[in-house]
Amino acid sequence: MSQLWFLQYDYAEGDIVFSADKSVKGGTIRALVERLTLHDEIDMSFIANFLLTYRSFCTTEEFVELLQERYNLAPPEELTPDELEIWTDKKQKLVRLRVFNVMKNWLENYYNEEDEFILNKLHVFANTVICDSSSFSAEQLNRLIRKRREQDGVLKKLIPNNTNGPMPIVPKNLNHIRLLDTDPLELARQLTIMDFKLYSSIRPIECLGKAWSRDDDTAANVKQSIDYCNKLTAWVTGSILNYKEAKKRVVVIKYWAQVANRCMELQNYNTCMAILSAFDNSAIGRLKKTWEQVSSRTTQSLNAIRKVMGSNRNFQEYREMIHSVNPPCIPFLGIYLQDLTFIEDGNPDYLKKSSNLINFAKQQKSAEVIREIKQFQSPPYIFQYVPEIQDFIKHHLDHSKDVDFLYERSLELEPRTQSVE
Structure with missing residues (x-):
C-alpha cells in the first residue's frame, strides 16, 4: 500500500542523496535535519553521526532553529478533517517526539560550554511551545537545561585525585x-x-x-x-x-x-x-x-x-x-589526527556538481574516528x-x-x- 500523500517527506527529491548501502550520502541542511526527525523511521547511526559532526557545516544556533521549525510543522492546507486527524496522529505527534528526543540527546551528550547562549532560547521554546503539547517533555528539557547551567565551568575546577x-x-x-x-x-x-x-x-x-x-x-x-x-x-x-x-x-x-x-x-x-x-x-x-x-x-x-x-x-x-x-x-592521538586529516583533505565538503548538498559521507567517516576517540575518554x-x-x-x-x-x-x-x- 502506497503512503498517503500528506504523510510523505517534506524535502524535495533532489535534496537528499543515498549511497548503495542506503546510508545518507549528502543533502541540504534542511533535508538532513528532517532526516533526523522522520515520523516513520529512526536512523540511530545517522543521528549519532550528525550530532558528532554538524558543527562543521552549520552553527548550533542554525541547528536549533531548524529543529524548532520542524517541531512547528504545519499541515497541508487542503486536508479534510479526517485527513488532518490522520496527519496529526501519524506525522505531527511523531515528528515532535523525534525533535524532543534530538534536543534531549544533544543536551545530554553533545553540548559544549560555548553553547550556553542557546540555553535560554531552548528554555523559552520549552515553556512557550513544547509545553502546549507536552508539559512532561517541557519539564524534562528544562531539567536538562538547568543541569547544564549548573555544570558550566564546574568540571574544569575539579582537581583529579583518587584515594582508592x-x-x-x-x-x-x-x-x-x-x-x-x-x-x-x-x-x-x-x-x-x-x-x-x-x-x-x-x-x-x-x-x-x-x-x-x-x-x-x-x-x-x-x-x-x-x-x-x-x-x-x-x-x-x-x-x-x-x-x-x-x-x-x-x-x-x-x-x-x-x-x-x-x-x-x-x-x-x-x-x-x-x-x-x-x-x-x-x-x-x-x-x-x-x-x-x-x-x-x-x-x-x-x-x-x-x-x-x-x-x-x-x-x-x-x-x-x-x-x-x-x-x-x-x-596515540597522532594516528587519529592523521586519519582526520586524510578524510578532510581527500573529500570535498559538498557533493560534486552541487553547491548546497553537504557531503555527509565525509561527515560519517569523520564521525567514526571521533567515536573511537570518545570511546577511550572514560572510564x-x-x-x-x-x-x-x-x-x-x-x-x-x-x-x-x-x-x-x-x-x-x-x-x-x-x-x-x-x-x-
Whole structure:
C-alpha cells in the first residue's frame, strides 16, 4: 500500500542523496535535519553521526532553529478533517517526539560550554511551545537545561585525585625530586594522570576541519595534548643529553625505556609514543657511541615497543591491538589526527556538481574516528595524584629545550664523523 500523500517527506527529491548501502550520502541542511526527525523511521547511526559532526557545516544556533521549525510543522492546507486527524496522529505527534528526543540527546551528550547562549532560547521554546503539547517533555528539557547551567565551568575546577588507587611509590625526598630517584612506574602513573586529563577533555568540534592547525582556540585541548607530547619528547631528549659521559646517558636511556614499558602496561600509548619519539629523533638516534653501550635487554625492550607502535602498513599492528584493549586507555592521538586529516583533505565538503548538498559521507567517516576517540575518554585511571611529582613533571615540560638546541648539544657530545649523517 502506497503512503498517503500528506504523510510523505517534506524535502524535495533532489535534496537528499543515498549511497548503495542506503546510508545518507549528502543533502541540504534542511533535508538532513528532517532526516533526523522522520515520523516513520529512526536512523540511530545517522543521528549519532550528525550530532558528532554538524558543527562543521552549520552553527548550533542554525541547528536549533531548524529543529524548532520542524517541531512547528504545519499541515497541508487542503486536508479534510479526517485527513488532518490522520496527519496529526501519524506525522505531527511523531515528528515532535523525534525533535524532543534530538534536543534531549544533544543536551545530554553533545553540548559544549560555548553553547550556553542557546540555553535560554531552548528554555523559552520549552515553556512557550513544547509545553502546549507536552508539559512532561517541557519539564524534562528544562531539567536538562538547568543541569547544564549548573555544570558550566564546574568540571574544569575539579582537581583529579583518587584515594582508592594503588599507593604511590614516592621518592625519599619529595622536596627535591631527582628523575632517576623516581620509580619508573610512578612516573608513568603521574604522566598518565596528566595525559588522560588532556585526552578526556577533547571535544568532537576540535576534531573537525583540522581545527588544531588553526590559530584560534577551537581545538585548545587537542593543541595542549600535542604540546604535552612535544615537550615530553624534548624533556626525554634533554635529560639524556644532560650528561657528558656516555655511560651516564646510557643510564638515562635505560630509565626512560622502563618508563615507556610501564606506559605500555598501563595502556598509555600516547605517552609511550612521545618517549619513543625521543629515542628515534635525530639528536638521540645519532649517538652511536652511546647506543653501543646500551644493554641488549634495553634494546630488545625498545624494539618490542617499536614493533607494536611502528608506522608500518599505516600502523597496522597498533590499530589491531587498540581495537582489542579494554579501557582505561590513552590511544596515540597522532594516528587519529592523521586519519582526520586524510578524510578532510581527500573529500570535498559538498557533493560534486552541487553547491548546497553537504557531503555527509565525509561527515560519517569523520564521525567514526571521533567515536573511537570518545570511546577511550572514560572510564578514568584510578591513580593517586602526587602534587610534588606533578609539579616536577610540569617544571621539566615547561623548561624543555627546542629541537635545534638539542641537536647542537648532541653534536657537542658526539661530533660528526667523516661519514655523512
